Amino acid sequence: MREINWFGLAAGIIMLVMLAASFFLPWWQLTVGAGLMRINASPIATTFDLLGEQFLIPIIFAINISTILLFIVAGALMLIYSLLPTKSYSKHLLSFSYKKPIYVLISFIAVLLIMNAVASFLGVNFPVMGSTTFNFPQQLAFGSGVEVSTSMTAEFMLPFWLALAAAILCVIARLYHPRLTSKKTTANPTSIVQSTST
Amino acid sequence: MDKVKLALTILSIAILVVPLMVMVYLNRDNLIGIVLPTQNNSQMDFERITEKFQEIEPNLVRQPEFFPQNKSYILAFNFTNPLLENITVEAVSAQVFLQDRNMLLSNITLDHPLNILPGQSAIVAVSGALTDEAITYLKNSYSELNTVEATLQNIDIQISGVHVHLDKLPSEAPITLPIGGLA
Numbered sequence: 525m526r527e528i529n530w531f532g533l534a535a536g537i538i539m540l541v542m543l544a545a546s547f548f549l550p551w552w553q554l555t556v557g558a559g560l561m562r563i564n565a566s567p568i569a570t571t572f573d574l575l576g577e578q579f580l581i582p583i584i585f586a587i588n589i590s591t592i593l594l595f596i597v598a599g600a601l602m603l604i605y606s607l608l609p610t611k612s613y614s615k616h617l618l619s620f621s622y623k624k625p626i627y628v629l630i631s632f633i634a635v636l637l638i639m640n641a642v643a644s645f646l647g648v649n650f651p652v653m654g655s656t657t658f659n660f661p662q663q664l665a666f667g668s669g670v671e672v673s674t675s676m677t678a679e680f681m682l683p684f685w686l687a688l689a690a691a692i693l694c695v696i697a698r699l700y701h702p703r704l705t706s707k708k709t710t711a712n713p714t715s716i717v718q719s720t721s722t
Numbered sequence: 723m724d725k726v727k728l729a730l731t732i733l734s735i736a737i738l739v740v741p742l743m744v745m746v747y748l749n750r751d752n753l754i755g756i757v758l759p760t761q762n763n764s765q766m767d768f769e770r771i772t773e774k775f776q777e778i779e780p781n782l783v784r785q786p787e788f789f790p791q792n793k794s795y796i797l798a799f800n801f802t803n804p805l806l807e808n809i810t811v812e813a814v815s816a817q818v819f820l821q822d823r824n825m826l827l828s829n830i831t832l833d834h835p836l837n838i839l840p841g842q843s844a845i846v847a848v849s850g851a852l853t854d855e856a857i858t859y860l861k862n863s864y865s866e867l868n869t870v871e872a873t874l875q876n877i878d879i880q881i882s883g884v885h886v887h888l889d890k891l892p893s894e895a896p897i898t899l900p901i902g903g904l905a
Contacts, residue, residue: 557883558810572759576806576840579761586745593737601730613726620730669889 527704532606532618532697535690539599539625542686543568543592551684552636554650556658557674565636566683567591567628591628598624602694609704618701622694629691651678782897783845790903794851797830797897801846803838811836813880814848820856821871821896827856860901868902 546568554563562573568591570584598621605617640652647661660672749755786797795818803809814832819825830850838844852860864870873896877888 557881559807560805560809560882560884577761579759581757581759582745582749583742583756586741589741590738593741594734597733597737616726616730619727620734671887672884673887674884 526607527609527707529606529609529618529697529700529704531693531700532602532609532622535622535625535693535697536599536602536606538686538690538693539595539602542683542690543595543599545686546683549681549683551632551687552652552678552680554676554678556676560674565632567632568595568683594624594628597621602697606697609701615701615705618698622698625687625691625694629687650676653678653680786897786899788900788902792851793857794849795828795830795899796847796849799846799848800843801836801838802843803840806840807882808840809838809882811838811844811846811879811881812883813878814846816848816874816877818850818872818897818899819875820859821873823859825856825859826853827860827872827899828852864901869898869900871896872899873897 546566550564550569550571551566553565556562559573560575564571564573567588569588571578571580601617602621605614605621608614609618636652640650643650648658649656650658655675655677658674658676660674745756746753781800783798783800786795788795799814801811811832812835814830816830817826818828818830820827828850830848832846832848836844836846860870873890875890877891879886879888
């Protein structure tokens with residue numbers, strides 16, 4: 525019976541589902557007011573909505589393209605590995621693919637926390653999760669006698685949680701891999717006897 | 723199998739580097755543009771967008787209406803939505819002061835929230851009743867007049883989750899309040 529790394533199979537499928545979902549939903553969204561401004565942050569597609577007008581930053585767009593390609597390749601290779609875990613090249617496929625969602629997830633969270641720290645340093649305290657009220661500084665050219673405040677709400681959305689699940693399953697798949705290769709070894713003891721006698 | 727590992731390593735590097743190189747090449751005449759926000763392949767015009775937000779200033783459309791039977795006012799403001807998204811005028815409140823004496827005449831509030839579609843205008847009516855002190859003062863001091871000059875102060879407006887407080891209207895022009903029939 526052919527061995528399958530079921531954890532890897534699940535990880536590969538979830539990776540590709542997560543990738544598809546990321547085109548419709550961001551990993552993390554910050555909403556200012558009742559939607560007058562939105563930041564849709566994701567390694568796949570990062571956009572900014574300001575008063576109904578959408579814009580992006582070219583270098584982030586380039587990083588998004590890289591991440592899309594990375595997940596396509598990693599997801600496909602994880603599926604191939606999962607169906608053929610005992611082939612001689614399979615460990616290389618696993619080694620390439622299981623790390624990618626982990627690296628991307630950790631990098632995304634790290635950038636988010638760094639941006640939050642930098643914004644706090646500049647006097648803009650936005651939440652990473654949950655809601656808060658932000659009071660615009662008076663010197664933001666609103667004039668004396670004018671105060672502006674707004675609510676800010678942030679949340680992690682479905683694609684983020686799918687990426688987290690994929691990363692966890694990737695780790696489990698990597699930890700499970702030796703069991704599959706050892707099963708193959710114990711299933712073919714004669715090959716070991718032949719090789720030692722020669 | 724080192725060939726497989728080598729191929730995957732080269733693939734990783736290509737995936738990471740090529741899109742960045744393409745972006746640098748496309749913006750080779752203006753490298754700083756890589757890190758600036760763009761819209762429809764051109765740099766974002768923030769000034770145009772913030773000007774739109776500043777256009778959300780209410781204008782009084784007509785003279786306030788006074789209802790002597792219950793000593794109340796209705797002030798009608800015109801709000802225009804210059805944005806590409808719906809806006810909801812969730813709350814409006816202000817204090818009406820007698821200009822000559824800076825005496826509180828009334829607190830006015832919005833009766834119910836109002837949704838304004840992009841590019842559309844809407845009349846926002848705020849209402850309030852004269853205070854007892856104001857009624858007494860106006861009867862005693864302004865009985866021969868039909869109107870008084872008033873100012874709006876401590877204006878609070880909530881639009882789509884953004885709260886704006888103005889100590890007074892930017893135009894500072896007084897409002898003519900009818901008081902005919904008060905006596």
